[in-house]
Amino acid sequence: MNYAGKKVNTKKMIILAILVLAAAIAYIFVSVNFKYFGYTMKIRIPKLAVMLITAFCIGSASIVFQSIINNTIVTPCLLGMNSLYALIHTAVVFFFGSASLLARNKNLSFVVDLVLMGIIATVIYSYLFKKTKHNVLYVLLAGTVMSTFFSSMQSSLTRIMDPNEYDSLLASLVASFSNINSDIIVLSLVMIALVILILRKELVLLDVITLGKEQAINLGVDYDRTIRRLLLGVTLFIAIATAMVGPISFLGLIIANLSRQLFKTYRHTYLIAGSALIGMAVLVGGQIAVEQIFAYSVPISVFITVGGGLYFLYLLLRNRRA
Amino acid sequence: MLIEGLTKKYDDKTVVDSVTFEIPKGKVLSLIGPNGAGKSTVMGIISRLVARDAGLVSFDGKDISKWKSRELAKRLAILTQSNNIQMKLTVRELVAFGRFPYSGNRTTKEDEEIIDKAIAYMELEEFQDRFIDELSGGQRQRAYIAMVIAQDTEYILLDEPTNNLDIYHATNMMKIVRRLCDELGKTVILVLHEINYAAFYSDYICAFVDGKIAKFGTVEEVMTKENLSQIYRVDFEIQEIEGKPLSIYY
Numbered sequence: 082m083n084y085a086g087k088k089v090n091t092k093k094m095i096i097l098a099i100l101v102l103a104a105a106i107a108y109i110f111v112s113v114n115f116k117y118f119g120y121t122m123k124i125r126i127p128k129l130a131v132m133l134i135t136a137f138c139i140g141s142a143s144i145v146f147q148s149i150i151n152n153t154i155v156t157p158c159l160l161g162m163n164s165l166y167a168l169i170h171t172a173v174v175f176f177f178g179s180a181s182l183l184a185r186n187k188n189l190s191f192v193v194d195l196v197l198m199g200i201i202a203t204v205i206y207s208y209l210f211k212k213t214k215h216n217v218l219y220v221l222l223a224g225t226v227m228s229t230f231f232s233s234m235q236s237s238l239t240r241i242m243d244p245n246e247y248d249s250l251l252a253s254l255v256a257s258f259s260n261i262n263s264d265i266i267v268l269s270l271v272m273i274a275l276v277i278l279i280l281r282k283e284l285v286l287l288d289v290i291t292l293g294k295e296q297a298i299n300l301g302v303d304y305d306r307t308i309r310r311l312l313l314g315v316t317l318f319i320a321i322a323t324a325m326v327g328p329i330s331f332l333g334l335i336i337a338n339l340s341r342q343l344f345k346t347y348r349h350t351y352l353i354a355g356s357a358l359i360g361m362a363v364l365v366g367g368q369i370a371v372e373q374i375f376a377y378s379v380p381i382s383v384f385i386t387v388g389g390g391l392y393f394l395y396l397l398l399r400n401r402r403a
Numbered sequence: 404m405l406i407e408g409l410t411k412k413y414d415d416k417t418v419v420d421s422v423t424f425e426i427p428k429g430k431v432l433s434l435i436g437p438n439g440a441g442k443s444t445v446m447g448i449i450s451r452l453v454a455r456d457a458g459l460v461s462f463d464g465k466d467i468s469k470w471k472s473r474e475l476a477k478r479l480a481i482l483t484q485s486n487n488i489q490m491k492l493t494v495r496e497l498v499a500f501g502r503f504p505y506s507g508n509r510t511t512k513e514d515e516e517i518i519d520k521a522i523a524y525m526e527l528e529e530f531q532d533r534f535i536d537e538l539s540g541g542q543r544q545r546a547y548i549a550m551v552i553a554q555d556t557e558y559i560l561l562d563e564p565t566n567n568l569d570i571y572h573a574t575n576m577m578k579i580v581r582r583l584c585d586e587l588g589k590t591v592i593l594v595l596h597e598i599n600y601a602a603f604y605s606d607y608i609c610a611f612v613d614g615k616i617a618k619f620g621t622v623e624e625v626m627t628k629e630n631l632s633q634i635y636r637v638d639f640e641i642q643e644i645e646g647k648p649l650s651i652y653y
Contacts, residue, residue: 289503291490295452295483300554301476301504347490 136360161228331389501553
């Protein structure tokens with residue numbers, strides 16, 4: 082990137098950061114009844130934190146995933162992690178009951194989620210990548226099949242489950258921003274820091290990896306190992322986001338592509354930060370609209386899915402023309 | 404660089420069958436042969452892009468699998484045909500990637516000078532801020548060569564560098580290969596389909612048939628009527644032009 086381009090992009094980043102900050106402040110202070118100030122804060126601040134963390138996880142995971150796959154219209158949801166999450170939770174309630182420690186202790190069940198999703202994803206996808214010689218289409222196809230497979234298992238379990246158990250399970254499966262899991266904020270922040278720390282060497286290689294497998298190897302990147310580790314990071318980030326708010330499928334696709342459109346660069350420092358910031362602005366802004374304008378009648382995931390669907394169509398048509 | 408007993412199988416089909424040869428330093432070596440003879444696979448194995456089933460590729464007395472990938476990247480550059488980039492990348496940024504094995508993502512002042520030189524060497528100054536996907540095939544190929552020059556390696560491996568180029572650009576490409584060897588002292592190994600380019604621009608030729616080496620030697624040794632007819636199984640005539648044996652086939 083030349084000097085002028087760098088300056089413009091830095092400016093864009095600052096404007097985005099200010100937007101996010103403004104949205105965050107607005108979210109906390111809009112129509113606060115000062116009589117119940119303490120109570121309002123107790124609800125709004127954790128919610129805001131969850132939104133910011135989720136946006137960061139989904140935004141960065143989507144950019145990294147797209148760069149690994151070398152395709153800008155895929156999202157990590159295609160790996161089937163959302164249905165795996167649902168399956169794990171259903172299985173826990175089914176086999177151990179909703180009163181078990183595993184189901185009641187949010188932190189414990191979060192750790193179980195991360196470990197299981199991490200292991201399963203790494204085993205399946207690193208194996209598939211090797212077996213198909215990095216043929217991305219096979220891997221994505223396998224992801225779609227796997228996703229259906231997990232969902233069918235999950236729905237079979239719910240069918241033969243005690244109805245009371247199912248009721249309590251539903252609360253953890255259909256999460257939205259009005260029903261967040263704020264108990265795990267600290268633990269997920271620790272996990273995120275840990276993942277970034279472990280992958281710090283691989284994250285630096287992202288720019289080179291977008292040149293393609295052959296060029297990356299030519300430039301001295303241990304390609305297979307790097308891809309495997311990055312994929313594990315993507316899975317864990319998606320798992321964290323899913324555990325906090327439940328599945329929001331299109332968000333990653335939208336924000337990653339908006340970031341690519343806005344910054345027009347290959348530098349992942351810009352792309353990832355941009356994607357995360359846009360995600361934060363969209364989520365917090367959207368939640369303000371949901372709470373203040375629509376009075377909770379429409380959940381934010383509806384907006385994201387509708388908007389994401391339209392944006393996806395636009396991306397497909399644009400790619401076709403080019 | 405020494406290649407010994409290289410073997411590669413896809414399922415039950417042996418595509419490379421105990422191939423042994425030595426790459427002469429500071430020369431241009433062309434690998435030729437009919438389709439499916441295994442020349443590209445051999446190239447892939449030498450450049451660590453393809454895994455082998457048996458054999459040794461020793462580079463500076465050490466097998467390439469024992470080299471640190473990053474160190475090898477400072478000694479050996481590879482350029483293949485599959486270069487499709489999804490990113491918005493300018494020519495200069497692409498060339499700058501050649502310095503990655505040395506400096507990572509941040510280029511030093513010294514790197515910038517090397518990048519400038521590489522761009523100037525390939526006469527890409529006026530294009531350096533253009534995006535790669537806006538260039539013609541010939542210009543893009545030159546940009547990639549500039550990147551390889553910036554990578555500053557002793558060995559350069561080119562897989563079918565004249566593919567998809569018209570006669571003008573393909574001939575220019577071959578002249579560049581010659582200059583890389585003569586002016587910059589690089590060892591260039593390339594896979595070629597056009598035998599006359601191989602005959603005119605390289606020092607040594609290695610001809611493959613059915614995964615085995617059919618002939619290895621200087622251009623004059625390999626480019627004979629009998630050898631070529633045997634390798635390609637069509638009729639050949641050899642004519643000397645500018646002191647080089649060129650072939651006519653029909």
